[in-house]
Amino acid sequence: MDKIIITGGEPLRGSVRISGAKNSALPIMAAALLAEGSSTISNVPRLRDVETMADILRALGAKVSFSGDNQVRVNPGHTIKALAPYDLVRTMRASICVLGPLLTKLGKVKVAHPGGCVIGPRPVDLHLKGLRKLGAKIKMEHGYIVAEAKSGLKGSEIYLGGSFGSSVLGTANVMMAATLARGRTVIEGAACEPEIVDLANFLNKMGAKVRGAGTHILRIHGVGELRPAEHAIIPDRIEAATYMVAGAITKGEVTLKGALFEHLQAVVDKLEEAGVIVNRTREVIEVRLRDRLKAVDVTTLPYPGFPTDMQAQMMVLMSISEGIGVIIEKIYPDRFMHVSELMRMGANIIREGPRVIVKGGAKLSGAPVMASDLRASAALILAGLVAEGETQVSRVYHLDRGYERMEEKFSKLGASIRRIKE
Numbered sequence: 001m002d003k004i005i006i007t008g009g010e011p012l013r014g015s016v017r018i019s020g021a022k023n024s025a026l027p028i029m030a031a032a033l034l035a036e037g038s039s040t041i042s043n044v045p046r047l048r049d050v051e052t053m054a055d056i057l058r059a060l061g062a063k064v065s066f067s068g069d070n071q072v073r074v075n076p077g078h079t080i081k082a083l084a085p086y087d088l089v090r091t092m093r094a095s096i097c098v099l100g101p102l103l104t105k106l107g108k109v110k111v112a113h114p115g116g117c118v119i120g121p122r123p124v125d126l127h128l129k130g131l132r133k134l135g136a137k138i139k140m141e142h143g144y145i146v147a148e149a150k151s152g153l154k155g156s157e158i159y160l161g162g163s164f165g166s167s168v169l170g171t172a173n174v175m176m177a178a179t180l181a182r183g184r185t186v187i188e189g190a191a192c193e194p195e196i197v198d199l200a201n202f203l204n205k206m207g208a209k210v211r212g213a214g215t216h217i218l219r220i221h222g223v224g225e226l227r228p229a230e231h232a233i234i235p236d237r238i239e240a241a242t243y244m245v246a247g248a249i250t251k252g253e254v255t256l257k258g259a260l261f262e263h264l265q266a267v268v269d270k271l272e273e274a275g276v277i278v279n280r281t282r283e284v285i286e287v288r289l290r291d292r293l294k295a296v297d298v299t300t301l302p303y304p305g306f307p308t309d310m311q312a313q314m315m316v317l318m319s320i321s322e323g324i325g326v327i328i329e330k331i332y333p334d335r336f337m338h339v340s341e342l343m344r345m346g347a348n349i350i351r352e353g354p355r356v357i358v359k360g361g362a363k364l365s366g367a368p369v370m371a372s373d374l375r376a377s378a379a380l381i382l383a384g385l386v387a388e389g390e391t392q393v394s395r396v397y398h399l400d401r402g403y404e405r406m407e408e409k410f411s412k413l414g415a416s417i418r419r420i421k422e
């Protein structure tokens with residue numbers, strides 16, 4: 001397992017190109033199953049999760065090929081299977097988004113229940129509720145979701161809001177299934193994330209009729225079949241926000257290329273409140289610190305609220321800011337695996353259930369720490385960038401799931417960072 005070694009204290013300066021969005025590429029690769037023929041998806045980040053999705057599509061019988069410039073071709077062919085095996089699905093929660101496409105195209109599907117992960121239980125009740133409303137018969141059998149719709153799916157009015165708000169992949173699954181259902185489907189309480197808009201745009205290029213993406217109400221008119229399409233993935237707003245925090249906490253000046261400012265409003269708002277200067281031009285977003293970081297309070301919410309995927313990274317910023325900040329994690333109340341590792345580096349944090357009090361002013365010191373999940377890994381790297389001395393982050397395979405060549409990008413910005421293969 002690889003480690004990443006960082007010697008802290010270098011202010012980051014220069015520009016970084018933001019990669020395509022992981023959480024858009026994954027459902028869009030699954031959506032390509034809906035067509036007869038080969039779809040071409042570009043600006044796809046080369047990540048472990050993307051490779052895993054490719055392996056799952058291949059296990060289903062699709063042809064998946066990558067070409068150098070972040071492009072992937074997906075051709076389901078005529079023999080896609082209806083079984084997504086446990087040994088692959090358990091490695092990545094997002095595998096669940098083959099459920100909707102396979103069900104609506106084949107009329108039956110067996111997908112291993114993705115189970116939970118370190119950030120908390122990952123239920124799929126909203127996915128199943130939506131598909132049942134479209135007429136699917138679904139049962140759980142030996143850890144597999146077994147769904148069928150012998151006479152195909154039928155449009156319906158569906159409310160998909162859950163006790164933690166809207167569901168991103170739940171919305172994706174039901175929207176994809178509805179594209180080939182008979183008649184009209186309305187999804188209320190839909191997720192508004194930019195990745196849902198990107199998926200809807202891809203589906204419409206395939207000939208689907210999806211309206212309202214980006215709002216809480218989606219209207220889908222079923223069509224007879226979908227054709228292959230070409231599509232470029234939107235930039236990764238969480239990667240972009242991660243590099244913005246890095247520029248701020250190292251007191252550097254970082255320019256982001258290829259990020260979409262309109263996807264980053266909640267993060268920009270919070271960073272500006274913390275004393276960060278964020279300038280945007282037509283092409284880039286520039287980040288630097290005004291003078292010193294001030295503590296802020298963060299509550300994670302569905303988009304356009306503050307993203308839960310940036311909670312761990314903000315905790316690092318709050319740890320070294322002046323004052324006391326509170327984090328309330330409304331999406332995954334247990335998403336705090338990074339707290340104990342940050343405390344080993346000197347952060348001063350008190351956790352009380354889904355809330356965390358961060359006493360700022362910490363002088364972080366480098367230490368050997370262990371990554372536990374994707375965004376916690378990013379937070380440990382950020383902490384290493386500002387800590388005194390050397391930090392060794394182990395189990396960086398978590399990081400490789402969602403950040404393309406992070407140590408390379410940070411090194412180009414002047415960080416003292418390297419990967420060692422173990």
Ligand code: EPZ
Binds near residue numbers: 022375
């Ligand atoms: C997506 O996961 C993202 N993953 C996650 O990013 C992200 O944290 C999450 O959305 C929230 O923004 C991908 O897009 C691949 P949800 P998803 O369904 O869709 C509850 C990362 O770091 N819920 O929106 O699986 C759920 O437990 C990853 O890139 C139900 O109760 O998340 C959670 O509390 C981590 N029932 C909340 O809703 C359901 O059927 C939001 O989950 C589904 C979800």
